[in-house]
Amino acid sequence: MILSEEEIQRYSRHILLPEVGGPGQEKIRAAAILVVGAGGLGSPAAFYLAAAGVGRIGLVDDDVVELSNLQRQILHTTADVGRPKVESAREKLLALNPDLAIEVCGERLGAANVLDLIEAYDVVIDGSDNFPTRYLVNDACVLLGRPLVHGSIYRFEGQATTLVAGDGPCYRCLYPDPPPPGLAPGCQEAGVLGVLAGTIGVVQATEALKLILGRGRPLTGRLLVYDALDLSFRELRVRRDPGCPVCGANPVIREPGAVAASCSRAIGA
Amino acid sequence: MSVVAVRIPAPLRRLCGGAAVVDCHGGDIAAVIAALEERYPGLQERLCEETGALRRFVNVYVNGEDVRFLAGLATPLREGDEVSIVPAIAGG
Numbered sequence: 001m002i003l004s005e006e007e008i009q010r011y012s013r014h015i016l017l018p019e020v021g022g023p024g025q026e027k028i029r030a031a032a033i034l035v036v037g038a039g040g041l042g043s044p045a046a047f048y049l050a051a052a053g054v055g056r057i058g059l060v061d062d063d064v065v066e067l068s069n070l071q072r073q074i075l076h077t078t079a080d081v082g083r084p085k086v087e088s089a090r091e092k093l094l095a096l097n098p099d100l101a102i103e104v105c106g107e108r109l110g111a112a113n114v115l116d117l118i119e120a121y122d123v124v125i126d127g128s129d130n131f132p133t134r135y136l137v138n139d140a141c142v143l144l145g146r147p148l149v150h151g152s153i154y155r156f157e158g159q160a161t162t163l164v165a166g167d168g169p170c171y172r173c174l175y176p177d178p179p180p181p182g183l184a185p186g187c188q189e190a191g192v193l194g195v196l197a198g199t200i201g202v203v204q205a206t207e208a209l210k211l212i213l214g215r216g217r218p219l220t221g222r223l224l225v226y227d228a229l230d231l232s233f234r235e236l237r238v239r240r241d242p243g244c245p246v247c248g249a250n251p252v253i254r255e256p257g258a259v260a261a262s263c264s265r266a267i268g269a
Numbered sequence: 270m271s272v273v274a275v276r277i278p279a280p281l282r283r284l285c286g287g288a289a290v291v292d293c294h295g296g297d298i299a300a301v302i303a304a305l306e307e308r309y310p311g312l313q314e315r316l317c318e319e320t321g322a323l324r325r326f327v328n329v330y331v332n333g334e335d336v337r338f339l340a341g342l343a344t345p346l347r348e349g350d351e352v353s354i355v356p357a358i359a360g361g
Contacts, residue, residue: 041361129361154358155279175357177325190280192360225355227279230289234276236330236355239338 002026007099011053019215025053031212032056034121036109036137038085039063040197041127041151043075045205050093050100052209057093058121060105061085072194109133114140114256123208125149127201131178138163138171139256142247149207149219151200156193158200158226161219161238162207165247168220173241196228270294271346275301276353285309293352298329299342301352316354326357 003011003022007029014020014028031054035042038061049057065073065080065088073085080088086104093102105117109128118124118140126137126148134152141148141163148163150171163170203224210216223236246253275291285291286309295301299321306313316327321342323329329336330353336344346352 037361039361127361129359131357131359134359151361152358153360157279157358159355159358175326175328179324179326179357190360197361223355225353227289234333234353236328236333236353237335239335241337 003029007053010097014052020213024213024215027212027214028053028209029055031123032058032121033123033125033208033212034058034060034118035125035127036060036133037127037129038073038075038089039069039127039129040072040153040192040194041201041204042125043073043089044198044201045125045127045151045208046089046093047075047096048202048205049208050097050102052205053097054100054209054212056101056103056121058103058105058117059086059089060107060109060117061089062106062108072192072197074198109136111136111256115144118146119144121146123147123149123211125151125204125208127151127204134171135178136256139246139253141165142170143254143256147211149204149211151204153192153196153200155191156196156228158196158228160200160203160207160224160226161222162211164211164218164220169238169240170244170247172246173244174223174238176241176244193228196226199226199228270296270300271348271350273301273346273348273350273352275305276351278354278356280356280358281312281315281354284312284315295346297340297342297346298331298336298344298352301346302342328355329353330355 011025014025015022033054035046038059063085065076065083065085067081075089075092084106086106090102090104114136124141124146142165145165151160207219221238223238225234242249275293277285293301293304295304302313331344331350
């Protein structure tokens, strides 16, 4: 379907770009992207994807908005405290762009629902806040062949990489195992610079749009490490592990399962 | 013996007096970790299992290459190399 007059106006600054143009904007409209987590990373990522005109955006998060979220989770406002994050997020995204389908799931992502959820989307953005969810989403994306755009943040540091199953490493190739619970004490007390979530979340949205457009060089095989205090971006090589239990030559993980519970702090004191 | 710059990730800086980069002597990764442990006791157990192997949620890179795909702890270091310690983080 060709773009309407209103869409041509709304997306004119995209359409002017030869790398996007009308056909690219139509691809964006036809795309479906799942954002896991409507928090620090998911907020800016989903906000920009909605602005960009991604036709179908899925949001999964079982949390409610808390006052301490508002320092970085820009989809939610003071009036939303106590509301489910996905409801608050849907409202803001539709206010920005009413033409989109915003699909929300307020349940906890687990082994029972992860495949059904992810299967309905072209690209997945991981903005979750814990290791079990990250490994679960990775395994499901590998099993279903969906590209996964990873982002994670801690204090003043962020990481991002694009994991394309079959065409590069997966999250387990990068980090074979999650930290055991004993080495991951307390999730909440470490703190995070609010704006860091914006930097990394927007990198994730950029990567998702590039994958949809088929343009540019994706962040596959590269781990971007951002240090906000130093304002430096470094790139580290990530290789596919032939012995990877989920994407390697002899995979032993054939369905998404539970990973030992742990927390967002991995090796911190 | 080579002097290399070791980039310390945020979760470990508290153990290193807040330093983001530490200059270290060592001919390979194992020697650098031992030197770090001497200066900042407790660092080694954050990086290595009791067996001595690197933990599977901590990556060590030499000039941007993961030592798991080089020679692991025996990966040789040359003067001026940059060693990065990069742990998995999960915050979102």
